[in-house]
Amino acid sequence: MRLLLFFFLIAIGSSKAQNLVSYSLRQSLSVEELKNEYDPNTPLERGVDIYVVLYVMNDVHGQPDTASGALSIPWKNEGEQFPLLCDMHGTTDRTYIPSAHFHLGPAFASHGFIVAEPDYLGLGNSRGFHPYVHAESEAMAGIEMLRAVKEVLADLGIQPMDELFISGYSQGGHSAMAMHRMIQQDLAGEFTVTASSPMSGPYSLSGIMFEKMMADLNYIPGIAFMPYLVLSYQEVYGNIYSDLTDIFKPQYIGPIQQFRDGSTTLSAMGTSLFTTLLLNTGTLKPRNMLQDDVRQQLLTDPTVHPIWAAITDNDLLNWVPEAPMRLFYCEADEQVPYQNSILAMETFQDGGASDVLAESKGVNLNHGGCVTPAAQATVDFFRSFLVSSTDEVIAGDSLELFPNPSSQWVHIRHAGTREYPQGELAVYDLHGRLVRQDLQFTGSFDVSQLSPGMYQCQVRQAGSTVTLRFTRI
Numbered sequence: 001m002r003l004l005l006f007f008f009l010i011a012i013g014s015s016k017a018q019n020l021v022s023y024s025l026r027q028s029l030s031v032e033e034l035k036n037e038y039d040p041n042t043p044l045e046r047g048v049d050i051y052v053v054l055y056v057m058n059d060v061h062g063q064p065d066t067a068s069g070a071l072s073i074p075w076k077n078e079g080e081q082f083p084l085l086c087d088m089h090g091t092t093d094r095t096y097i098p099s100a101h102f103h104l105g106p107a108f109a110s111h112g113f114i115v116a117e118p119d120y121l122g123l124g125n126s127r128g129f130h131p132y133v134h135a136e137s138e139a140m141a142g143i144e145m146l147r148a149v150k151e152v153l154a155d156l157g158i159q160p161m162d163e164l165f166i167s168g169y170s171q172g173g174h175s176a177m178a179m180h181r182m183i184q185q186d187l188a189g190e191f192t193v194t195a196s197s198p199m200s201g202p203y204s205l206s207g208i209m210f211e212k213m214m215a216d217l218n219y220i221p222g223i224a225f226m227p228y229l230v231l232s233y234q235e236v237y238g239n240i241y242s243d244l245t246d247i248f249k250p251q252y253i254g255p256i257q258q259f260r261d262g263s264t265t266l267s268a269m270g271t272s273l274f275t276t277l278l279l280n281t282g283t284l285k286p287r288n289m290l291q292d293d294v295r296q297q298l299l300t301d302p303t304v305h306p307i308w309a310a311i312t313d314n315d316l317l318n319w320v321p322e323a324p325m326r327l328f329y330c331e332a333d334e335q336v337p338y339q340n341s342i343l344a345m346e347t348f349q350d351g352g353a354s355d356v357l358a359e360s361k362g363v364n365l366n367h368g369g370c371v372t373p374a375a376q377a378t379v380d381f382f383r384s385f386l387v388s389s390t391d392e393v394i395a396g397d398s399l400e401l402f403p404n405p406s407s408q409w410v411h412i413r414h415a416g417t418r419e420y421p422q423g424e425l426a427v428y429d430l431h432g433r434l435v436r437q438d439l440q441f442t443g444s445f446d447v448s449q450l451s452p453g454m455y456q457c458q459v460r461q462a463g464s465t466v467t468l469r470f471t472r473i
Contacts, residue, residue, distance in 0.1 A: 019144055020151040021054035021066055026099075034110060037102040042372060044110040047075040052099045055148035057140055059121055060131050060236045068125035069118040069145045070098040071152060072109035083161040083194070083386065084149070085113040086142045088168030088175035089120075091132070091228070093259075093266040097124045104169065104375055111379045114153070114160050118145040120175075122235075129260060132232035133202065135314045138175035139182040142166070146191070165382045166196040169371055170336060173201020173327075177316045177344075184322055194385050195324040197378040200336050200370055203344045206312040208337050214287050214298055221335040221367075222286035223277060224270030227256045233310035240306055245291070247307075251276055252289045317344060320351035324454075326381050327358040330370035355454075384456040384469045398466070399459060405471035411444045412459060412468065420444070423461030429453065447472045 029037070030047040038044070051071040059065045074082055089103045098105055098117035105117040118141040122130030131137045146164075153160060168176030180196040202209045213222045230247055234240040241247050244256060255272035258264040264272075274284065281288045287295050294305070302308045325348070327341040338360070345358035361373035400415045413420050420443025427436035427445070438445060441459065450472045459466045 018151060019056045020148040021056060023051050023053045023071065023148075023152045023155075026050045026052050026070070029106070031110065034106060038107060039372065042107060043376065044107060045112065046110050048106045048109045049073045049075070050106055051152065053116075053145065053148055053152060054125055055144055057121070057144035059126070059128060060134065060137050065121065065126045065128075067118065067121060067141060067144065068097075068099045069116060069141075070103075070105055071149055072105045072115040072117070073156075073158065074109045074112055074114070081159060081161045082112050082114045083163035083165060083382075084116070084146065085165040085167060085382065086116045086118075086146055086176075086179065088138065088142060088166075088172035088179065089117060090168075090170030090172045091225075091266070092123070093130070094123055094262070095265050099124050104167075104371075107375065108167070108379065111383075113165065113382070114149070114158070116142070116145045116149045118142050129231060129235045131236050132228045133171060133174055133205065133314060134232060134236050135174070135178035135316060136182075137236075138171075139179040142175065142179040143182065143187065143191070161386075162192075163194040163385060164191055165194055165385075167199065167375075167378050167382075168201065169199040169374065170201060170367065173198035173336075174203060174314075174316065175201075177201060177203055180321060180323070180325070181316065181319050185319065193323040195326075195382060196321070197326045197328060197381055198341075198344075199328045199374040199378065200330065200333055200338070200367060201340060202336050203316045203340045205315050206308070207315075208340050208343065210302070210311060212337055214295075216285065216287075218284040219286055220274065220284050223273045223284065223289070224266060226286045226289065227252075227259070227269070227273070228266065229311075230307065231256070231260050233307065237306070237310050240310065247291060247294055248289050249291055251280060317347045320348055320353050321356055322353075324355035324385075325353070325357075326377070327356070328361050328370075328374040328377050329358060330362040330365035330367075330374070331360055332362070332364050333367045333370060335367040383467075384454060386467065399468060401457075401468045401470055405473040406447055407473050408446065408448050409444055410447050410457075410470055412457075413443060421459055421461050423459055425457060425459055427455055427457045429455055 028049045031044050034044050053071050054066055054068050056064055057067050085108055087105050087108055089098055097119040099119050105115040109115045120141045121137050122128045166176045166180050176196055177198040180193050183191045183193055213226055244253050252273055255269045259269040297305050327344055329338040329341040331338050341358040345356055348356040361377055362370055398415050399412055401412050423441055425438040425441035429435050452472050454471050456467055456469050
């Protein structure tokens with residue numbers, strides 16, 4: 001692992017110079033056109049320009065590669081600025097990637113974010129096999145794309161705001177957390193994470209996910225996840241197997257090898273393995289695809305098998321986020337157990353994290369159904385850190401809120417004149433629900449009746465609006 005990290009640090013040091021290869025406009029879509037690409041009920045606010053970006057990054061063997069991704073830029077009014085958001089996509093193969101299809105990026109952009117979406121190594125334009133759920137390469141794909149995006153924006157004459165947000169769903173949740181960790185630990189001088197929102201991700205690979213994969217229970221998603229992970233870690237570490245039959249029984253090798261060679265899709269591999277597993281064992285337990293000795297070893301003493309070192313190397317609970325983080329999930333998730341989010345929150349809080357919370361977005365929602373409410377909660381969470389770029393100033397100077405946090409009174413005044421604004425006040429929780437309104441606001445309000453947590457308030461005066469964030473303790 002130290003050698004692998006060395007290669008990535010070489011990439012970090014060498015790629016602060018230009019790493020942009022090219023960019024091209026893929027399409028420009030109005031709100032109405034954008035709605036046709038999503039669920040009609042998806043809330044969208046503005047049109048978006050979508051670009052394909054090619055950039056250089058090192059692969060897992062330290063060799064330069066040309067990676068790709070999508071850049072979504074919201075349509076803007078005169079004087080508007082937008083923050084950067086790096087959104088990481090979920091499990092897929094080369095058939096469905098952000099640079100060619102619609103993931104969450106354009107929807108986030110429609111809400112006023114400049115969104116970078118890397119395809120990841122081994123997908124899109126880059127060569128080789130995708131290092132699936134590999135924390136280092138996931139993080140670097142996002143970091144290198146952000147570097148390239150800054151070059152694109154400079155070329156387009158667009159100045160982003162200072163804020164940087166990171167999000168991702170499913171595998172993207174793992175990628176988002178890995179990227180946040182790498183920036184905090186290794187790149188704090190170059191980037192500052194404002195907040196992150198990993199959603200429904202497998203953060204506890206050696207704990208919750210390993211137990212799920214090896215349980216004596218049917219786990220349909222694991223039928224495809226297990227070989228994808230084995231192939232990925234063989235690509236990265238090179239010591240998982242000499243031949244696929246070292247891991248899997250012969251009847252399952254064909255579809256797995258075809259997927260590895262790129263001659264079949266992830267979905268087709270999963271379907272074939274599903275059928276074969278059901279016919280041979282009468283079950284849908286992923287562990288039954290394993291050779292008997294491998295299965296027994298992983299059940300009794302997994303630490304002696306090389307796959308264990310690879311899995312634990314990609315766990316994400318061995319750090320403490322310094323920037324705010326929200327871990328959105330749904331309890332009926334059949335693919336990634338929601339306990340990943342609960343455990344991450346508890347681990348980070350025990351480590352001293354001051355602003356990490358896990359929050360359910362649906363007791364009865366499955367993995368697919370959780371996407372939209374989790375994404376909308378992410379938008380609300382990220383927006384709570386922003387002051388409107390078009391209405392930031394009232395009466396010639398910005399507003400300041402104090403004390404923050406507070407358990408009783410909160411005061412708002414002009415930063416320059418120290419005068420208190422006269423107007424209207426609206427306070428919202430992080431779900432966007434109105435929890436307090438004062439039509440004759442004079443500069444102070446009592447928060448003692450609010451539940452502890454984060455809120456955003458809007459001060460409206462003379463046709464202008466300022467949004468500020470505070471914490472009730």
